[in-house]
Amino acid sequence: MRRESSPDMVFPPSLDDGPRTRLYNDPFDELGGWLFEMLRTGVLISMTEVQNKYMCILRRRNQPSTEAIVRTTAIRARLVTIYGNELHFTTLNKYSGTYVALNNLSVYTRLALSISLNNNESIKTFEKEQDNPSTKTKCESLFDTLKLLRQSINEHYHYFKKLKENPDILANFNSGLFWDCAPLLLKNFIGSLTLSERRFEELQNNYNYYDLLEKDMFKTSSKWLKISSISYDIISCKNDSYVTPKHYLLANELFRHERSSQLLTITNRYGHTCGYKTIVRLHHEAAERVKMSSIPLASVKQQHMFAIKVADNFDLNKESLHGENSIHILNQIIVHNPENDELLTNVHQCLAEMKDIVAESVELHLMPEAHAALNTVSLGLTTPCKYQPYTDDSFNIVLFAYTLTKYVYDNNNNFNKSFYDKSPVHLPLLSGFFATYLPFNKRPLHSVTFCTPINDDPSSLSTAETCLRTTKDVFLDSGYQNEVVVVVDEKIYRNCIKAKRNNSVEYERITIYPGDFHLMKNFMIVVWDVLDSSGIEDVLGCLYKGASLRSIFNVHHFNKSLRCCKLLYTALSILLIDSFLTTTIITSSDLTEKLKVTISKIPSDYAKDYLKKEWFRSLLNDIDVVKLSSAFTAWVDGQQSVSFNFWCFVLYHLLQPLITLYMSIRTSNFDARNASLSRIAPLFFSNNHRNYARLCAQHLMDLRSSTSYLLQRLSNAFAVNRTHRPFSCIALDQTIECTINKFGKGHGGISGRFNPDLIDTWNNSFAFRALLTTATHEICQLETSHNSIDSHAECTPQRQAADDEDLTIIISKLKQEKLFVSDSLNCRKLLSGKIIHNDIINNICSSFEQGVQALTAYIDERLVNQTVAIDKPLKAMFRLKLRDTDTYVPGDLSTVKKRRTTTSNSKDLNKTLKKVDEDIRRMIIIAKDRHLHLPTLFAHEFTAAPLSLCDNQNFELMNQQKKSAAIEYLKEQFPSSFSISCPITTYKCALVIDGGSLLESKPTLRNCTVRDYAVQLLKTIINRYFQHYERIDIVFDSSESKNVKAYIKRHGNDIEANNYDLQIDDKLETSYHHFVHNNRAILADRVRECWCEPALVELLPENKILVAAGPTETAFILKKNSQPVRDYLLESNHIEADTRMLLHAKVLAIDEYKNVVIQASDTDVVLLSIGYGSVTGLESLVVKSFNTTTKTDTYIYSTRIAKELKQKFNINPSVLLSLHALSGCDTTSFVKNITKVKFFRTFFTNHHRYSDINNFSSSPLAATAAAEQLLIACYSNVRSSVAFASSQSLQRFDICSSLDELRMSMAITAFKQHRINIVLNLPPTTNAFYQHCLRASRQIDIWQQTFEQYMVIPPMNSNGYTIINDRMKIQWTLLPIMPTELGLLTCEQCQNRDSNYTTQLLHSVNLIDEESEDDDFNSTRDDYDASIQVEEEEEAFLDNIQCVEDDESDFEKDDIYEQICFDREPLIELKTNDSCPKKNSFVGQHLDHSYCKSITEDEDEEDYCKQSKYMSDNVNGERQRQFSVDKYSSKSIHASLTMVKRAHPDPQDSIFKLPLTPIDSSQLTTSTVTSKPCPKPRRTTRKAAPPVNDENVPIITSTPKRRTVSTRHRYKIESSLMTTKNIFPEKSRFIWRFSCKKLNQLPSCIYKNLNDNQQQMTNEDELQQRQELALQFTCIFSAVVYMHRFLMIHPCQEFKQEIIGACCLFLSCKVNECPRAVLDVSEQVFKLNKDQNEQMKTKEKIIQTYCENIVEYENVLLSTLGFCVTVEQPYMQIAKTTQALSLSRELNDIAYNLATKSIFLTLFSMKYSTNLIACFSIYLAASMSDITIQDNPNGSEWFHLVNEEITEQRLMGMSIA
Secondary structure (H helix, E strand, O other), X not given: OEOOOOOOOOOOOOOOOOHHHHHOOOHHHHHHHHHHHHXXXXXXXXXXXXXXXXHHHHHHOOOOOOHHHHOHHHHHHHHHHHHHHHEEEEEOOOOOOEEEXXXXXXXXXXXXXXXXHHHHHHHHHHHHOXXXXXXXXXXXXXXXXXXXXXXXXXXXXXXXXHXXXXXXXXXXXXXXXXXXXOOHHHHHHHHHHOOOHHHHHHHHHXXXXXXXXXXXXXXXXOOHHHHHHHHHHHHHHHOOOOOOHHHHHHHHHHXXXXXXXXXXXXXXXXXXXXXXXXXXXXXXXXXXXXXXXXXXXXXXXXXXXEEEEEEEEEEEOOOOOOOOOOEEEEEEEEEEEOOOOOOOOOHHHHHHHHHHHXXXXXXXXXXXXXXXXXXXXXXXXXXXXXXXXXXOOOOHHHHHHHHHHHHXXXXXXXXXXXXXXXXXOOOOOHHHHHHHHOXXXXXXXXXXXXXXXXXXXXXXXHHHHHHHHHHHHHHHXXXXXXXXXXXXXXXXXXXXXXXXXHOOOOOOXXXXXXXXXXXXXHXXXXXXXXXXXXXXXXXXXXXXXXXXXXXXXXXXXXXXXXHHXXXXXXXXXXXXXXXXXXXXXXXXXXXXXXXHXXXXXXOOOOOOHHHHHHHHHHHHHHHHHHOHHHHHHHHHHOOOOHHHHHHHHHHHHHHHHHHHXXXXXXXXXXXXXHHHHHHHHHXXXXXXXXXXXXXXXXXXXXXXXXXXXXXXXHHHHOEEOOOOOOXXXXXXXXXXXXXHHHHHOOOOOOOOOOOHHHHHHHHHOHHHHHHHHHHHHHHOOOOOOOOXXXXXXXXXXXXXXXXXXXXXXXXXXHHOOOOOOOOOOOEEOOOOOEEEOHHHHHHXXXXXXXXXXXXHHXXXXXXXXXXXXXXXXXXXXXXXXXXXXXXXXXXXXXXXXXXXXXXXXXXXXXXHHHHHHHHHHHHHHHHHHHOOOHHHHOOOOOOOOOOOOEOOOOOOXXXXXXXXXXXXXXXXXXXXXXXXXXXXXXXXXXXXXXXXHHOOOOOOOOOOEHHHHHHHHHHXXXXXXXXXXXXXXXXXXXXXXXXXXXXEOOOOOOOOOOOEOOOOOOEOOOOHHHHHHHOHHHXXXXXXXXXXXXXXXXXXXXXXXXXXEOOOOOEEEEEOOOOOEEOHHHOOOOOOHHHHHHHHHHHHHHOOOOEEEEEOOOHHHHHXXXXXXXXXXOOEXXXXXXXXXXXXXXXXXXXXXXXXXXXXXXXXXXXXXXXXXXXOOOOOOOOXXXXXXXXXXXXXXXXXXXXXXXXXXXXXXXXXXXXXXXXXHHHHHXXXXXXXXXXXXXXXXXXXXXXXXXXXXXXXXXXXXXXXXXXXXXXXXXXXXXXXXXXXXXXXXXXHOOOOOOOOOOOOEOXXXXXXXXXXXXXXXXXXXXXXXXXXXXXXXXXXXXXXXXXXXXXXXXXXXXXOOOOOOOOOOOOHHHHHHHHHHHHHHHHHHHHHOOOOOHHHHHHHHHHHHHHHOOOOOOOOOOOOOOOOOOOOOOOOOHHHOOOOHHHHHHHXXXXXXXXXXXXXXXXXXXXXXOXXXXXXXXXXXXXXXHHOOOHHHHHHHOXXXXXXXXXXXXOOOOOOOOOOOOOOOOOOOOOEOOOOOEOOOOOOOOOOOXXXXXXXXXXXXXXXXXXXXXXXXXXXXXXXXXXXXXXXXXXXXXXXXXXXXXXXXXXXXXXXXXXXXXXXXXXXXXXXXXXXXXXXXXXXXXXXXXXXXXXXXXXXXXXXXXXXXXXXXXXXXXXXXXXXXXXXXXXXXXXXXXXXXXXXXXXXXXXXXXXXXXXXXXXXXXXXXXXXXHHHHHHHHHHHHHHHHOOHHHHOOXXXXXXXXXXXXXXXXXXXXXXXXXXXXXXXXXXXXXXXXXXXXXXXX
């Protein structure tokens, strides 16, 4: 369907009789319509009157009227020919002439009868009013008027009848036609009736009412629309059988916005619209006409106009919650360009004839090569060539002139420029500027035709094929054009290219053209993505807020996003040209004088546009003559600054290509458009926008290989000109958005809930309805050629003022950043000061060159040479982003993701512990056997760092604990010195504040700057303190403080913190606390700088003093009405504010302040104030500490505590600092398992013994020795308090003279007691503790210089630190990690033996040694309860470790639990080989050890199977006997529980081992049963056995309750191990997936004592129980999977089916948060077995038994499952996959059903992963439904959406199986 446009019409329109003639095809047809309508009124019309009417029609149509045409006889003959017997001609005589009438007597009969009845009524009426002659006269006059009006209406009925017969005419309705179809007299009557009193008097006085019958008096009135609308309402009211254009159009518009029959019925009854059924019928008829058309686009061709087809997807109801009931179609329009002449010819025939003529003339048919070349030419193809980018610089000088003009006439004095000093001229922004100043050539308007949409998924391949096929049929097969262009977006482009590639011959002359509007939109996404975290979001945040700002960066609002690009481009260009003009001398040269004169002649704001265009043309000419643009380009290329290069890249590689593409479309410059695309395409490659990267590469090659015929027409048609306004062309794909897509949207549409026929009708009538909406908008003047959406709003005064204001804001923000300064060494994040690393800047700035290389390689490899498949996925290019600044590691380009702070050592912590523990056990045994000196061996740490001193997660960091524990201990000793209120008077008291705690106050303002924050601190905090204190000193840490503390976890990590070049006007980061933590010093420096400003000094109260010291060495005194004064007494080089605050306290004492309060929460400050408070000269020194947990202040009276220490304990208070440094502070390690309280309490218990501990400066060796003895005493106290070992062990701890001996004793004790961990609980070695003391001594030395202004800081090197690879690291120890004792060497064969066998051997040797009488290796055993207590304490300790190390991988935890397993009890007692001397142990001569023999795996497997068969027979018999005794007894259940415990992994371990694929967070079942992170120690042992061995067989150990294990019991355990070994898959990880071989050897299959009466377990019981218990499907699903897993381990013959089924269901209910009482479940079991329970009298007893069995079986089930109760369901994956593939709901339901059956009725859940089952279900459902699933857009198989490792062969194999 096509709508004729009238772009030149001026409103109010110049209305005449012309437009209404468009309702008829020719003048005679219109004459016939008028004649029949008049004859139906009963009148007879003379042929002379018919002749006059015909001549009037011809004149109105501007057609010639010859005598032969208008002769009455000729008219009569044509009437007879057309209408035949419908007319009757009568001639009375030749003087009266001939009259014409209807040849239908019934018409005149009815008319005569009607007149007769009306006359009777009129007579009666006349008789009633005959007494009032004046009223009679008025009524007669009025009635005559009414008759004239009715006659006028009757004369126009034929128009409405024609409209009813052909509703398609509505599509071409415009304002002129709408006005003209209303009767003239009726319009004049209504217009006159509605005139104002003044206008009505003018009408009367000027006698204009004489023209009421003949002249159109109101066609130029502003009320013309209302007049015509009222006229149509009157016509519709007179005869509702004729529907007027107004009623059609208004009803269609209401129907579009709200599909409501009630609303249309109401408006119809009011007379404003037609009825609901009428408009529905109108749409249905339009749809039927489309269906009847054989070629859907046949009517779109316009003669001599080149046509371009534009297609775009159209979505309706997509905003619904889940996208249901949405409709997706492919809309189509045809754009015709009058500039391209296209004759209707047969293209193929012409080309064939041309080929023959050329061949005959030059005899090329004899040359095969030339003949082949001619064939190629005849098809319009060219051979592929190497890629050459398009270039065009036509806009360069234009943009430079625009920037220069905006810079010169800056209205807000942003620059100190001397280039021009005249009064400013107001200039619009970029679009408005070029629309006003850029010369423009007027071009003809394009016409747009709406086409019927394609009712199919727009993103499917079939839709693209349909689009191409219909296009070929209409334009190519018909010979209308030689070639055709189809314009689409990226997704449709991809499918069209694929369809064209699949059928290249058929579609070879169809060119797929990507829409420029979508190109711009997606390139803006690239622009904002590159600028993300550059600070530009904060700059634009000053203009836009909230959702508007987000819509700009994700380009959801195209116009706002484009406007921001224009503003940013203009601002950066102005800043760059300002830097150019201010740093060069070109402004003073003679060449620029002429340019200055030209610029000064700029026309005023009120000048005509043609004058402005002439001025701009002269300016361009002068710039070219002066070569100013060339000099500017050379200057830019010569700059080397990092910041300069980055923002030039943003300006010239990001923003300018976008601007030039926009300008090329607006000005219809095809060469500039292609050049812009050549600059945009590389950035799509380098920024990994792969879809548009492929699109641009393909399109550029298509342009290079296109014919001149196509290129010439594209150059005139690629930009659509809809108005004559300059700089207003739009892209082809934007045209479809502005026309049919826009007019087709509304809430009155349709949804997928309607029936298919109605949807099809809606789709086929879509174009017709959109045309009606277009007509309505034009008639109502909503959109015309003068006020359409592409009007230049930037030229309006309001928009111009807003643009100027926003541009000024952006320039002011960017100007202070000094972006284009040549000497800038770093690039800062805007408005924040964060320094972006140069690697990131260089990577971004080189992205264009990298993109060019990738683009060239793509074209050469895939399009030209075709050495690489075109559908092969593109590899992602390495790319650094600005937002990677926080996580980027300089020099490491392999990853930019945030890294974990743990090192490789911490990742292998558990594996290291396991190996070290094995080595220690082995070393103890060998040392015992070979009489080696154990303390020497234990002088080595066995690890890279002492585990007691280093951090668990990072060996390069120190162990840290709670520092405030020391304060808690002091509070216990001196409770009177701690209070919640200040113990001293604050009169003439000074306050010293830790500046670090002050900076923890969060900014209250949004987008707060440093200056705002400084004001906030001053007003809200500091001035409030001045109410109580006379003077306040604020002390900040220096910038070196963070480096000193970099060896603890709170301050140290692998990633270097961001550097900030913070300025006082910069905005603080949103994540403020993270920013302050890493940049406290630079923020403190800027805050202090703000405080020193005069404006902020005046905010201080009168007579109050503020001192700001740090982070530099200086300190300033601030006082109101005074300048800041530098205080030289407070200058110092202290690194920490802790010591500097004490220095301030001493200076305050000098300034006659006797009472000082220090506000700080750091423990170091409290201990310093106690240690040195008495020597400050103050009467009282109090520390105000804030407790972050209780949110309360605590006042600590430091001087009083110091006095009590001397009086009560006779202790020097400064010793607290030595204890603090030794027990752990910010620069020293805490000793693991030794708290500060223990350290302090041990010292205070016997402080005389450790008196040398305070003499590190004078006697370091004695102090170190005293510290070592103190630590040994701490360990002794710890072990005695928790019953760590026996009494003999404690005695050995007490008599240890060194830490090495203590380590030996503790290791031996742990070894004999089969402790899980040995090395983890050992103290540091003597050498490691010595290094620790060196670090503590260094810190003590710093503290002792507290009152020195300039400290002598001890060097870190050789004081517990060392330099490695130019980096200072902790020196943990000077000794090697492992001992180098030669006596520990063993033979190679022993080193290669099996690890499990080695562990058993070590245990066996230990058992043998236990029976000896060697005191060094024997220890007394406590009773049974004591051993259990030790086990519980050890479990609690390990649980705490696991809580800390929760990020360790599951492999590491496997090793831990495997070690636990080996350390519990020996599996079998080994005997020494006869060939090995019994006197010497196995580490002796190694003559013939059985474990040293090298046997093959096959021999070992054969040996093992024989032994397994023998043992399994015996054990299975024993099992059967046990269960035959009492199947329902608690003892049998407990036996099963014990068996399951031995056969399954630890619950925590299983959580990591069971899932084959990662658990989906969106799965239906998410609840899991897990133990608490730090469970309370229990007396029971662990319920689950440790992990599996290398063959995935659980390691079986005996219970730890017994000291020794009988031979029979060991034999039974080993037999159980043998029988279960072949069940599990041979993998190193235990997962619930089993191979076919293992599935064929299930316990139920190999069970020997098979009972024939045993029933097979099914899922029916659980399904029935689900119905009875009203459970969710998730519960039954999980229960079925639980049962599958249970039967993979246990024979079904050993369990009663109803009990284990009910148990699975019972557990599943609890897991899925719908628990059912065990009694309810037991009752259901009873109902199932009702027939078997013959004695109903015992019902309660039986149910009770069921309850007990279910509870006991639940423990068995949980242990079997390893407490991993999470079950993945495939349904969510099926739903996601089918939705992504746009598959039908029916197929989704079939896949659901197949997945359920495959899991319920087969062992699929034990054999395949959930994702694989989901893919299989979809695959099988598609096969059953004969549906072919399309491949992914990137060419991969559809199931690769789930997992790329899935293959079709595997899915086919599953279906066969």
